[in-house]
Amino acid sequence: MIKCNVLHLLLAISILVSTSGCSSSAPMAQPEATPHEEKTVQPPNAPTPSTQSSSTETPAAVPTATALPKPPFTLEEILAYQGEVGRFSGSSYNESALKAELDKLPEGMTEEEIYAYILQLVGENYQEEKRTFDELEKVNYRQALLSIDPSAPAPSQQTKAKMNVEVILDASGSMAEKVNGGVKMDLAKKSIQDFLGNLPNHANVGLRVFGHKGSGADKDKLLSCSQTELIYPLSGYNPNSFQSSLQRFGPKGWTGIATALEAAQQDLQNSYREGMENIIYLVTDAKETCGGNPVEVAKLLHESEIKAVINLIGFDVDDEAQRQLKAVAEAGGGTYTTVKDKRDMENVFQQYLKNLYEENRNWMQKAVDNVWNEYEKDENELIATQKAMLQKTAVEYERLQAAADYLREKGVLNKPQWLNIVSWMDDRWLNLSDYADDRWISIGHKMDVEWMEAAAEVEHRWMENGRELDQKSGKVALRIGNLRAPKIRIAPLRTRPIRF
Known part of the structure; x- marks a missing residue:
C-alpha cells in the first residue's frame, strides 16, 4: 500500500516537471489581426515601381482611387482640363495594352471612378483647339488696310492714301532759252502749276529750285552751286500761294542737280x-555742272527709309546730258523723258497724271488683295481646326466606348x-x-463680315480718290464696287445613340 502511494507521487512529480519544461521553450502562436482592406487603383499614367534589390519582391504601394482626378463632365470643364492626354490617346493607341490596363481595375469602384480611369487611358486634351478658335475670333482686317495706308487709323479719320510730290526745277541760266512755244522757264512753270493743281487733294506738294542765285559766270559758280531753295514747302496745294512762289525766281546760274536732290531728301523726310x-x-x-554726283545721290535717296521715286524730264538736252539724266532716273527708281517744246x-505732265489714275487703281487692288489674303488664311485655319477637332473627338469617342x-x-x-x-461618353462627344461646329459658324461669320466691311472701305476710298482725279482732269471713269455676301455654314445634326 505504501509502495503504491510512493509510485503515484513519483509519477505526479514527473508529469509536473515535464509540463513546466514545454511551457518555457515555445509560446503558442497568436493569430494576426486582419487589417481593413481599402479599395485601391493604380492611375494609368503612374510610373511603374522599380524592382527591389532583395531576392524577395515587395509589392509597390498602390494609391487609392481618390488619387484619380475627378472626371470633367460639362463642356466648360472639358475645355478647361489641362492635364496630360491619356497614355493610349492619339497615335499611341494600343488595344491589347489598353485591355491589360483595364484588367487591373479592382472590384468595387464607383462608376465615376471607372469613367475617370478610362479617361486617363484614352482621353484627349482640347486646349490647343480652344486657343486657336479664341485667336481666330480676334480678326481685324482693318490692320491689313493700315499696312497700305497707316495714315488712316480709324474710319472716322481721313482714309485716303497720302503722298508727297516734290518738283525740283532747274533755274540755271540756260532755262532762259527759247524753244518752240516759248521760253523754257515759262513753259516749265506753267506745266508744273497745271500738274500740281490737278493732283488729288490728299497729296502734299512742294517746289524746290536750284541755280536761281548768282549767274552763269565762273565768279558766281560757288554761290550758285551752293544754293537751292524750297520755294513752296510740302503742303496742300493752294493756287494763289503757289502762283506767288513761281514769281520769286528766274533763270540765272549753274546746274547743281546733286545738291538739290540732297536737300529734297530732307524735305520729304x-x-x-x-x-x-x-x-x-x-x-x-542740262547735266550736272557743279561737280556733284547726282546718280549716287539718287540711288541713296531711293534706297533710304522714304524710298523716294525720282523721275527726270530732260528739256531740250544734248546726248551727254541725256545719258546722265537717264542714269539718275534709273538709280532713283523712276523714268526719264526727253521733251523738246x-x-x-x-x-x-499729262502722262504723269494718268499714271496716278493707274496707281490709284493699283493701290486699291493691292489693299483688297492684302485683306483677302488675310481672310483666306484665317478661313483655312478655321476649317482645318474644326475638322481636326471633330476627328479627334470621334476617335476618342470610339475608344472610350x-x-x-x-x-x-x-x-x-x-x-x-x-x-x-457610356451616357457620359455620349455627352462628351x-x-x-x-x-467645334458652333465655333466654326460664329467665327466664320465674323470673319466674313470683317472682310466685307474692310473691302468695301477700300473700294470707297478708291472711288473717292478717283472722283477727285476725274474732277480735276475733266474725265469721268466708271467705278463700281463688288457685291459680297457672307458664306453659308450649316452644321450637321447629331443625336444621342439609343441603347437597350
Whole structure:
C-alpha cells in the first residue's frame, strides 16, 4: 500500500516537471489581426515601381482611387482640363495594352471612378483647339488696310492714301532759252502749276529750285552751286500761294542737280510718315555742272527709309546730258523723258497724271488683295481646326466606348453601370462636336463680315480718290464696287445613340 502511494507521487512529480519544461521553450502562436482592406487603383499614367534589390519582391504601394482626378463632365470643364492626354490617346493607341490596363481595375469602384480611369487611358486634351478658335475670333482686317495706308487709323479719320510730290526745277541760266512755244522757264512753270493743281487733294506738294542765285559766270559758280531753295514747302496745294512762289525766281546760274536732290531728301523726310508715297519730278535742261554726283545721290535717296521715286524730264538736252539724266532716273527708281517744246512738256505732265489714275487703281487692288489674303488664311485655319477637332473627338469617342464595352464583357460593369458610363461618353462627344461646329459658324461669320466691311472701305476710298482725279482732269471713269455676301455654314445634326 505504501509502495503504491510512493509510485503515484513519483509519477505526479514527473508529469509536473515535464509540463513546466514545454511551457518555457515555445509560446503558442497568436493569430494576426486582419487589417481593413481599402479599395485601391493604380492611375494609368503612374510610373511603374522599380524592382527591389532583395531576392524577395515587395509589392509597390498602390494609391487609392481618390488619387484619380475627378472626371470633367460639362463642356466648360472639358475645355478647361489641362492635364496630360491619356497614355493610349492619339497615335499611341494600343488595344491589347489598353485591355491589360483595364484588367487591373479592382472590384468595387464607383462608376465615376471607372469613367475617370478610362479617361486617363484614352482621353484627349482640347486646349490647343480652344486657343486657336479664341485667336481666330480676334480678326481685324482693318490692320491689313493700315499696312497700305497707316495714315488712316480709324474710319472716322481721313482714309485716303497720302503722298508727297516734290518738283525740283532747274533755274540755271540756260532755262532762259527759247524753244518752240516759248521760253523754257515759262513753259516749265506753267506745266508744273497745271500738274500740281490737278493732283488729288490728299497729296502734299512742294517746289524746290536750284541755280536761281548768282549767274552763269565762273565768279558766281560757288554761290550758285551752293544754293537751292524750297520755294513752296510740302503742303496742300493752294493756287494763289503757289502762283506767288513761281514769281520769286528766274533763270540765272549753274546746274547743281546733286545738291538739290540732297536737300529734297530732307524735305520729304521732314513730312514723312510710315507708308507714305514719295515722288520727285526733276526738270532740267542740262547735266550736272557743279561737280556733284547726282546718280549716287539718287540711288541713296531711293534706297533710304522714304524710298523716294525720282523721275527726270530732260528739256531740250544734248546726248551727254541725256545719258546722265537717264542714269539718275534709273538709280532713283523712276523714268526719264526727253521733251523738246511746249507740247512735249504739257504731254509729259499729262502722262504723269494718268499714271496716278493707274496707281490709284493699283493701290486699291493691292489693299483688297492684302485683306483677302488675310481672310483666306484665317478661313483655312478655321476649317482645318474644326475638322481636326471633330476627328479627334470621334476617335476618342470610339475608344472610350470600346473600353466601356470591354469592361462589360469582362463582367466588371453590369448593364445599368455600363449605360450610365457610356451616357457620359455620349455627352462628351456631343458637347465637343457641337462646340467645334458652333465655333466654326460664329467665327466664320465674323470673319466674313470683317472682310466685307474692310473691302468695301477700300473700294470707297478708291472711288473717292478717283472722283477727285476725274474732277480735276475733266474725265469721268466708271467705278463700281463688288457685291459680297457672307458664306453659308450649316452644321450637321447629331443625336444621342439609343441603347437597350
